[in-house]
Amino acid sequence: MKYIKKSILLFLLAAMPAVAQQKITLQEIWSGAFRAKGMDDLQSMANTNQYTVLNTNRASRSNQVDLYDFATLNKVGTLIDTKNFKELAQGIDSYTFSPDEKKLLIASNSDRIFRHSFLADFYIYDIAAKTLVKLSEDKVQEPTFSADGTKVAYGKGNNLYVYDIATKATKQFTKDGKKNSVINGITDWVYEEEFAFVRAYDWNAAGDKIAFIRFDETAVPEFTMEVYNNGLYPDPQTFKYPKAGEKNSTVSLHIYDVKAGTTKEIKLGNYSDFYIPRIKWTNDAQALSVQVLNRHQNNLDLIFVDANSGVAKVVLNEQDKAYVDITDNLTFLNDNSFIWTSEKDGYNHIYHYSKAGKLLDQITKGNWEVTAYYGFDDKTGNIFYQSVENGSINRDVYRINLNGKNKVRLTNQVGTSNATFSPNFDLFINAFSSAKQPTTYTLNSAKDGNQVKEIANNNDLKTKLANYAIPVKEFTTITTEKGNELNAWFIKPANFDPSKKYPVLMYQYSGPGSQQVTNSWNDTDDYWFYMLSQEGYIIACVDGRGTGFKGAAFKKVTYKELGKFEVEDQIDAAKVIGKYAYVDPARIGIWGWSYGGFMSSNCILKGADVFKMAIAVAPVTNWRFYDSVYTERYMQTPQENASGYDENSPINHASKLKGSYLLVHGSADDNVHVQNTMLMVEALVQANKQFDWAIYPDKNHGIYGGATRLQLYTKMTNFIKDKL
Incomplete structure (x- = not known):
């Protein structure tokens, strides 16, 4: 190459027109041109140090539930590939494991109802035998395995059913369900939308009892929407919708004894016009926790119910001059003491209570908020959580001892970090992003937060965006x-x-x-x-x-x-x-x-x-x-x-x-x-x-x-x- 003086080269470069920056178009935005890569339906296994991801093979138009090792990040197997099952031609919409993680409940061909609820064809997949069995000929809602993995409960037509996997026999154990009248074990519209849950029933740890909420919607006013479609006449869609100040569903709590085939109503106390925003079995198979909230939502009772006697006892009361927020943070430890989050000191923090409801410790303190509770490691006595301690627009992951000491910040980048922990709490997958950095997924140590390995990044998207005039x-x-x-x-x-x-x-x-x-x-x-x-x-x-x-x-x-x-x-x-x-x-x-x-x-x-x-x-x-x-x-x-x-x-x-x-x-x-x-x-x-x-x-x-x-x-x- 012929030598050119540096000064002449700089002049030539300066004289060249600037590279034209592309403009973003609406067509690009809504065609997904700038969509970031993610780890779809990432689930941490409970019994092995592994996790699963729902992947898609666009060439074969198939889905795979792939298994990965937390320690190495290597893919160790594919649990199911839809191309091998004609029943799953519509793909996998979601999946859940049985408690022993030997079976999957797979949702396919889903029909959305409201924000969270849907009907779907559900299949039970035996991972070892590679067999796929349809749960019901009809589309159903919210199926879950019993604790021993031998049965599956589900909702259909406002009633609850139990399916026995070995015998393939189905038993309906509520009979009074009726549209716009009574719902068993599935939330009504307003509970789904505002308390953010659909499955209003729960198996206990022994697999012999199912607690469920019954919604009597009879007195709730109806709302009707006209759906036009392409028909000659509109199709009126009518459902129960309680507007401010109007009648709500009357709710009651029931426990079904699977072996005896009997159901009893639990008397929670002298409440009127109240909500049951959460039910959850404790680690004691015969002790159920129930949250009861008054209509103003400024007084919440946490109640423990003895499933055998039906006796209900308030173990914790939470009050606020304005309102009490409902969360999913209630966690029971091995001794049935429990973790609870509260704003009672002015900021959302983590508390530890005995099984009798006595305050043992306020674990986190400060003029900042805990934004996510990840779990408790009984091996080390550490709690893992996310907070805004480093600025209210940022999120970081922390660990702290159950006694509130030895707090360690596990993420060090300024932005938003969100963790998925391994079952043994030794490692976590951190999804980090900021306004300048598209999401990256890394494997990190739960001891000190150090990065072990990068899993995935969005560098291609970052490179692509460099061609646009993005401020x-x-x-x-x-x-x-x-x-x-x-x-x-x-x-x-x-x-x-x-x-x-x-x-x-x-x-x-x-x-x-x-x-x-x-x-x-x-x-x-x-x-x-x-x-x-x-x-x-x-x-x-x-x-x-x-x-x-x-x-x-x-x-x-x-x-x-x-x-x-x-x-x-x-x-x-x-x-x-x-x-x-x-x-x-x-x-x-x-x-x-x-x-x-x-x-x-x-x-x-x-x-x-x-x-x-x-x-x-x-x-x-x-x-x-x-x-x-x-x-x-x-x-x-x-x-x-x-x-x-x-x-x-x-x-x-x-x-x-x-x-x-x-x-x-x-x-x-x-x-x-x-x-x-x-x-x-x-x-x-x-x-x-x-x-x-x-x-x-x-x-x-x-x-x-x-x-x-x-x-x-x-x-x-x-x-x-x-x-x-």
């Missing part, structure tokens, strides 16, 4: 004129010029205990925000009062007044942002979905002189229209707190609209009913206000399916470009 998400805090310090992030155009004036689109959710300002990798909305930044917009996100992970006082300040302080904070934050030298204060918009739609609606109305435009997707417009469990937790009932409901309802402020407003809803939203949008529309019409709106036929709260999301985000993008 860095900037984290900061905003202090409002009222003195409230709020977490925030900003996305500015990659070619940001501080001497220019930019329009700003604010995004938020703002619901109680939620968090949108997190140091974690992108979701699909982030890519949309990057796309908008390429069009010259600044995107901002502010977590106001009422959001989570900054202590109970910050979160619960909104109690009885949803939509007051959160809206104040978004308006006040917009005023602060509007004073930035590079922001055009006349061009600030806001958008949100669900609770965020409620918020953006209130902001464009109560902050009419601050916000130029707003988009509200699937918004609540009056909390009177929403369900009892969620709404009353934060608002009490409309009968008790009418002003709290009405003063912060967007419907009652429709006359204040000045800016541009886009209202979006799915007609088959079983969660936030389209009624919210219809009555908001009527209020705007009667106030003689002009606005834009879109209804998506037969779409639920998520508004997706086919090209739906692409069309919706195209609509919202065009609205922003036209109005902001």
Whole structure:
């Protein structure tokens, strides 16, 4: 090669045109072009130091449940491959192990019901024999193995059944189940949505008893949605939905004796109008734990029930001036003492109680929150958990002794770490991401956190994104004129010029205990925000009062007044942002979905002189229209707190609209009913206000399916470009 002087080479390089940066398109976002790789359905084995992952072979259009060794990360086998079973032509949707891990319960061909619930064809797979047996000719719900792995219980048609694996005989042990009347062992709509569980029954450790909750929905008001499909007439879908202040299901607790074939109701005490948000057998096979919550949700009793005598005893009481959150953190140790999490000192922390309910230790302490409880290692006496001790937008993994001493931080990168521990708690798989780093999976030591080996990364995605003009998400805090310090992030155009004036689109959710300002990798909305930044917009996100992970006082300040302080904070934050030298204060918009739609609606109305435009997707417009469990937790009932409901309802402020407003809803939203949008529309019409709106036929709260999301985000993008 001919020698060229360095100075001439630099001149030539400088004279070359810059490599064109690609622009993100909506088609790319919604086709999954930026989807990060994950470890699907990762499950840690209980009896061997191994884990399984559900993999997909796209070439053969098959699924495999593959087995890996924790210590080496090597794949040691494939438990099942769907290409070998014609019954699984639809693939594996999910799987669970029997307690001895010799069998699998496989769900296939699932039909979604509501947010968490589904019906499916379930199969019992014997790993050693490689045999596949269908559990029931009909699609069923929530099957689980007994403790000895000889039986499977499941729900069907609002009743409960037990299947004997050896004899293939099925016994129905509840008979009164009826649609929109009585449900046995499966939650009703509002329990599923707001207490986040579907299986309302549980096997004991001996496999001889099943505890279950019975829901009598008879007095619960019904809601009907019209589903249009392609038929000549709409199909009315009717289900029980208790709105705020209305009748809930009457719940009762029952225990079925599998051997005797008898069922008895358990008298929990002198409760009225109450919830049973959790049941769980203790390590004592004849002792059942039950959580009973009053309707205001500010008083919770943890009750132990003797399954033989039926005697129920309160062992722990938790009270709060606002509300008590329900979790799945209750864990029983070998001596039947238990781990419990509580906000009673102002922050969510871990506590250790004796089996009689006596406080033994507050294990974690500090002005920070425990965000996940991973488990207890009885070999070392260590508890493993995740917390925000290193900043409320970050997550780290820790271990600490049961006595609250010898705390060790096991993750050292700044961002979000989430752990899956090996059965012996010697190792954990850490899924780490940050706003700058797509998720990486590493094997780490549970002793000191040191990385043993990298499992998987998303370097290909990172390389791909380098070809796009994607700016860095900037984290900061905003202090409002009222003195409230709020977490925030900003996305500015990659070619940001501080001497220019930019329009700003604010995004938020703002619901109680939620968090949108997190140091974690992108979701699909982030890519949309990057796309908008390429069009010259600044995107901002502010977590106001009422959001989570900054202590109970910050979160619960909104109690009885949803939509007051959160809206104040978004308006006040917009005023602060509007004073930035590079922001055009006349061009600030806001958008949100669900609770965020409620918020953006209130902001464009109560902050009419601050916000130029707003988009509200699937918004609540009056909390009177929403369900009892969620709404009353934060608002009490409309009968008790009418002003709290009405003063912060967007419907009652429709006359204040000045800016541009886009209202979006799915007609088959079983969660936030389209009624919210219809009555908001009527209020705007009667106030003689002009606005834009879109209804998506037969779409639920998520508004997706086919090209739906692409069309919706195209609509919202065009609205922003036209109005902001």
